[in-house]
Amino acid sequence: MKLTKKPVTGMKDILPREMEIRNYVIGLINDTYSRFGFTPIETPCVEHIENLNSKQGGENEKLIFKILKRGEKLKLAEAESEADLVDSGLRYDLTLPLSRFYANNANELPSPFKALQTGNVFRADRPQRGRFRQFRQCDIDILGESSNLAEIELILATTTLLGKLDFRNFTIRINDRRILKAMAAYSGFPEESYDEVFIILDKMDKIGLDGVEKELLESGYEKESVDKYLELFRIITPDAAGVKTAKEKLTGFLDPEYADGLITIMNSVDAVKTADFRMKFDPTLVRGMSYYTGPIFEISMDEFGSSVGGGGRYDEMVGKFIGQPVPAVGFSIGFERIVMLLLERGYQVPGTAVKKAYLIEKKCSGEKIQETVRRAMQERAEGKTVNLLVMKKNKKFQKEQLTAEGYTEIEEIYTV
Numbered sequence: 514m515k516l517t518k519k520p521v522t523g524m525k526d527i528l529p530r531e532m533e534i535r536n537y538v539i540g541l542i543n544d545t546y547s548r549f550g551f552t553p554i555e556t557p558c559v560e561h562i563e564n565l566n567s568k569q570g571g572e573n574e575k576l577i578f579k580i581l582k583r584g585e586k587l588k589l590a591e592a593e594s595e596a597d598l599v600d601s602g603l604r605y606d607l608t609l610p611l612s613r614f615y616a617n618n619a620n621e622l623p624s625p626f627k628a629l630q631t632g633n634v635f636r637a638d639r640p641q642r643g644r645f646r647q648f649r650q651c652d653i654d655i656l657g658e659s660s661n662l663a664e665i666e667l668i669l670a671t672t673t674l675l676g677k678l679d680f681r682n683f684t685i686r687i688n689d690r691r692i693l694k695a696m697a698a699y700s701g702f703p704e705e706s707y708d709e710v711f712i713i714l715d716k717m718d719k720i721g722l723d724g725v726e727k728e729l730l731e732s733g734y735e736k737e738s739v740d741k742y743l744e745l746f747r748i749i750t751p752d753a754a755g756v757k758t759a760k761e762k763l764t765g766f767l768d769p770e771y772a773d774g775l776i777t778i779m780n781s782v783d784a785v786k787t788a789d790f791r792m793k794f795d796p797t798l799v800r801g802m803s804y805y806t807g808p809i810f811e812i813s814m815d816e817f818g819s820s821v822g823g824g825g826r827y828d829e830m831v832g833k834f835i836g837q838p839v840p841a842v843g844f845s846i847g848f849e850r851i852v853m854l855l856l857e858r859g860y861q862v863p864g865t866a867v868k869k870a871y872l873i874e875k876k877c878s879g880e881k882i883q884e885t886v887r888r889a890m891q892e893r894a895e896g897k898t899v900n901l902l903v904m905k906k907n908k909k910f911q912k913e914q915l916t917a918e919g920y921t922e923i924e925e926i927y928t929v
Contacts, residue, residue, distance in 0.1 A: 523646025
């Protein structure tokens with residue numbers, strides 16, 4: 514049987530040029546986030562299927578790569594349902610594994626705990642630009658801190674990292690799930706309809722206000738409620754003043770403390786930020802994960818045309834493991850999308866060591882080879898990247914390849 518050389522659909526091979534950038538970004542992530550007090554951890558890529566199917570992952574729960582039971586536990590002939598065949602699956606994000614990790618190890622961790630986690634996640638999704646079935650995520654989370662200081666730190670750490678990668682003029686969109694619910698309640702939508710209303714609202718950037726109105730009416734909602742709802746989006750501005758407007762309009766439906774907290778986050782970040790970006794209050798921001806309980810945020814970049822990261826507060830998830838609530842909030846960057854944008858703009862890793870190649874003639878004597886190896890070892894000790902290669906017949910093409918790989922010094926070695 515002939516073997517298949519292409520990767521499985523939705524997976525990809527990573528070539529040296531991209532790997533160089535990926536390694537650099539991972540190093541920068543670890544350095545930047547550690548300066549904000551985040552500690553690296555690692556969790557398994559395989560999780561219990563009951564955890565993955567806990568109705569907290571939104572649409573991602575439809576995209577789980579499920580793993581069959583092994584050995585004697587797998588009884589195909591006797592199976593009556595999927596539960597008889599499957600006991601685990603590949604993680605679809607890093608937040609659920611982190612919550613399990615914290616619940617299992619809380620006694621050995623400080624409080625609050627600032628976690629940094631990078632790793633591959635898996636979703637049986639439809640592959641497209643910047644989206645794969647296996648991809649690396651990078652999360653920072655703060656567990657055990659209920660104040661908005663956690664959100665401020667997460668946004669500052671993430672934007673500082675993006676600034677170091679020369680990203681500019683991007684936008685941090687921010688909202689609060691409690692404001693979303695208050696707007697729906699104020700407009701007269703029944704509570705059991707909120708999820709459907711939010712799914713339609715989430716399409717605002719694609720279908721516009723008129724499109725949202727049309728879909729809400731077609732879904733059977735009262736025109737009075739729809740009109741009242743959409744009027745809020747017409748009068749609320751995308752800034753701290755807009756949050757104040759929402760606070761005033763939603764009196765009786767929204768705890769003023771939630772709006773004040775959002776204003777504190779926006780103003781604090783704006784006052785001390787080091788990167789070039791803007792904070793934008795976006796009352797249409799929904800984020801699909803049902804586990805979010807408070808502030809939510811996303812990173813938007815014009816050059817990508819979509820989100821390249823996001824997160825929010827999920828104060829109830831850890832409690833599902835231990836029976837009591839634990840405040841938690843996290844921010845994830847779209848690692849694969851960030852790397853893709855860097856590759857497309859021809860990003861050069863700064864401070865790369867000088868790369869030198871020796872092309873050694875095939876007929877070189879043992880003494881000459883030994884002398885060249887000695888020189889190479891000395892230059893490596895001095896910090897250079899040195900590659901020893903046998904000279905090919907098409908020397909010109911070989912040099913062109915080395916130049917394309919970033920070698921700035923190429924020396925030919927002959928016996929004479």
